[in-house]
Amino acid sequence: MDTEILLEELLVLPTLEDQRSFLHAHRVDLDEAFATALKSQADHYLRTNIQQSFQTAELLLLVGEISENPLCRALGLLAEANAHTIGMGAHQPAIELHNEAADIYAAHDRPVQQATSQIGKLWALVSLGFYEEAIQTGRWGERILESEEEWFLLAKLTVNIGIIYGRNGDDRSALKQFDRAKELYLICEAEDEYIAGVEYDRAIVLRNLGQFEASIEASQTALRMLGCNRRSFQRCTLWNAQCLRCVHVHLQGSLPRLLSSSHDTKHSS
Numbered sequence: 001m002d003t004e005i006l007l008e009e010l011l012v013l014p015t016l017e018d019q020r021s022f023l024h025a026h027r028v029d030l031d032e033a034f035a036t037a038l039k040s041q042a043d044h045y046l047r048t049n050i051q052q053s054f055q056t057a058e059l060l061l062l063v064g065e066i067s068e069n070p071l072c073r074a075l076g077l078l079a080e081a082n083a084h085t086i087g088m089g090a091h092q093p094a095i096e097l098h099n100e101a102a103d104i105y106a107a108h109d110r111p112v113q114q115a116t117s118q119i120g121k122l123w124a125l126v127s128l129g130f131y132e133e134a135i136q137t138g139r140w141g142e143r144i145l146e147s148e149e150e151w152f153l154l155a156k157l158t159v160n161i162g163i164i165y166g167r168n169g170d171d172r173s174a175l176k177q178f179d180r181a182k183e184l185y186l187i188c189e190a191e192d193e194y195i196a197g198v199e200y201d202r203a204i205v206l207r208n209l210g211q212f213e214a215s216i217e218a219s220q221t222a223l224r225m226l227g228c229n230r231r232s233f234q235r236c237t238l239w240n241a242q243c244l245r246c247v248h249v250h251l252q253g254s255l256p257r258l259l260s261s262s263h264d265t266k267h268s269s
Contacts (some may be wrong), residue, residue, distance in 0.1 A: 001029045007037050016055055020062060027066045035063050035072035042079035042269055057083055070104045074117070077101040082120055082268040098124070098269060112148050115141035115157070120161055120269035127222035131168045135161065155184035162205075170232060171205040178202045196225035208218035 006029055013019045023030065023114035038060050053113040057079035064073025081097035084090040098121035105114035118141050125134035138161040145154040164176030182198045206215035 001026065003034045003037055006034055007041070010038075010039065010059075019059055023059065023062055023066055030063050030067040030069075030072070032069065032071050032075075035060055035067075035069075035075045038063065039075040039079050043082060045081060046086050046268065050083060053083040053087060054080065071108060071110070074101040074104040074113070077104075078117055078120065078269045081124075084121075084128070085120060085124045086268060089127070091127045093186075094124040095121055095128075101269070111144050112150055112153065115144040116153055117269045119157060119160060122164060126164055126167060131164060134164050138164065151184050151188040152190060155181045155188070155190065155194070158184060159201065162201060166201075166205055166208075171208045173203065174205045175209070178205065192225040196222040199225070 003194050006026060010019055010022055013022055038056060042053050042056035042060065045056060052142040057076055060076030060079050061073060062076075064070065064076055077097045078101050081094040081101070084097065085094035098117060101117045102114050105111075106116060106183045118137050122134045122138055125131075125137065138157060141157050142154060142161070145157060158177050162174045162181065165171070165177060166174035178201045182195060182202070183197060199218045203215045203218040203222065206212075206218060
């Protein structure tokens with residue numbers, strides 16, 4: 001059965017028990033493509049219905065069990081980890097789940113998935129105050145993705161590392177990460193929203209570093225690129241106005257340091 005149709009038929013079933021029975025009845029159709037689609041659905045529920053996200057993660061683990069495919073189980077572990085750390089703020093269980101998923105990918109010679117499985121773990125580590133371990137984990141992932149020439153995924157991870165530096169008060173290192181991420185997005189011809197997001201992040205750390213004119217320039221670049229995205233456009237408009245005010249008042253006293261980010265919704269694996 002087609003993956004999209006299979007997923008639709010699963011999701012319309014009224015109870016979790018019905019969904020379990022459906023999966024058992026369609027065991028021959030349960031493959032990694034279906035598990036990937038179901039994982040995306042679990043992530044979709046993260047901020048709308050956390051209980052549904054946990055239930056979908058449970059179904060993913062069942063898919064791994066029925067299909068006897070550890071790679072499907074890994075996706076279930078990541079879905080559950082995201083629900084713990086993003087939905088519930090339970091970071092230690094999430095770290096353990098991310099590690100188990102990474103071990104599965106390592107055992108099956110999937111270096112790219114092994115590296116990307118650790119993105120969500122970064123936020124769990126940071127939330128527990130383990131900044132150095134988060135940076136080391138991110139750097140390890142960067143080396144793998146660079147060796148595999150996965151430039152888009154490398155850019156996303158580089159942004160995450162930059163945000164970690166920023167949250168830890170190291171704006172200069174954060175700026176280096178964001179500059180590199182921008183270059184990577186341009187190399188792989190990413191959509192404007194990704195480049196605009198990095199420009200917004202650059203505007204924040206440039207402002208924190210007192211480079212107000214450069215901050216305004218980055219913010220205005222983001223504005224131009226996000227013109228069709230109303231919510232992001234409004235946010236960048238407000239940011240641009242704040243940067244303009246900073247140019248006029250920065251000599252009158254110190255300004256509060258900003259830690260927000262266009263990517264401040266914790267990235268999931």
